Amino acid sequence: MTSLTASWEKSLRFAGTQHEAVVGQKISSVERRGKVLLVHLANDCTLLIHLRMTGQLLLDEHRQLVGPMTRAVIGLDRGQLVFNDQRKFGSIVVMETSDVDSDSLLARLGPEPLAKEFTVKVLAARLGRHRSASVKAALLDQSTVAGLGNIYVDEVLFVARVHPLQTCASLNKAEISRLAEAIPTVLRAGIAAGGSTMRDYRDASGASGSYLDQAQVFGRTGEPCRSCATLITKIRVAGRGTHLCLTCQPFGKRPRENK
C-alpha cells in the first residue's frame, strides 16, 4: 500500500492508528466478515471496508478510474484501489488488527450462513432472540445472520414461503427449517450471478452483478409470481421496501405439516 488518501474525509477514518503507520506497509491477507472486507497489513494494522449502499471498490491498474464519486484511493505498487461511493455511507476504517474483533459491528455479527456451522438449530436460537419482531427485521439484523441485506432477505422469505411480517415467535419448526435451507441457497445463487446490481454495485473489475434478473420478488412489484402468477406486492416492513407474493407467502396461516 503505497498511499492512502481521501477526497471525502468521512469516508476514511483512523481509529487508534495513524496515517504514517500504514502507508508503505505490505498487504498480508484479505478476508470478509459479513458485509465487511478486511485488508490486513504486515504491521498488524487492518483496513475495514464497508460499501454500504452505493460503495464500489475498483481495481484500477492504469490509474484512470478516479471520478466525481471517488471518496478514497489506496495506492498499490502497480495501480490503485479506487473507493467510489455516491451516497457517502460507506467507509474505510483503519485500526490495529488486535482491535478488529471488538469493532462494534463485527463483535455482534451472527453466524456466517455459508459455513457448515450454520444449522437449523443455530438459526432457531438466533431468531429466538427476537420474540415479537418481524422475521424480516430479524433477518436484516446482522447479529441474527451475518451478511443478509434487503434484497436477499426478500428472496429468502419467498423461497422459504414465509410472510415477512410473521413474528419470530410465530414461526414453526418447518418454517425455520425452510429458512435455514433458503438462506445459503439464495446467497450461493447471488454469488454465482456476481451479486445484485440495482445501479451502483460493481465487483473489483467493474463488472455488475446479474442476480436481480433471476430474482423471484425483489424489484418485481406488479409482475406475476414465477410460481403462481399472483402479482407481486410491495409493502413496508422494518422501514424497508419489502416484496412478496401473498399467495406463496400467506400471513397468519400455518402450512400443513407432513407426518
Place this chain on the structure above:
DNA sequence: CACTTGACCTGTCCGC
C-alpha cells in the same frame, strides 16, 4: 429491554 424510527448523503424518478 425489545423494537421502531430518523439521520446520515446524493441522485433519480414521479406527479403536478
Place this chain on the structure above:
DNA sequence: TGCGGACAGGTCAAGT
C-alpha cells in the same frame, strides 16, 4: 422544463 417529495442496497443513535 422545473420543482417538491418519495425513495434507494445499511447501520447507528435516539425515541417509544
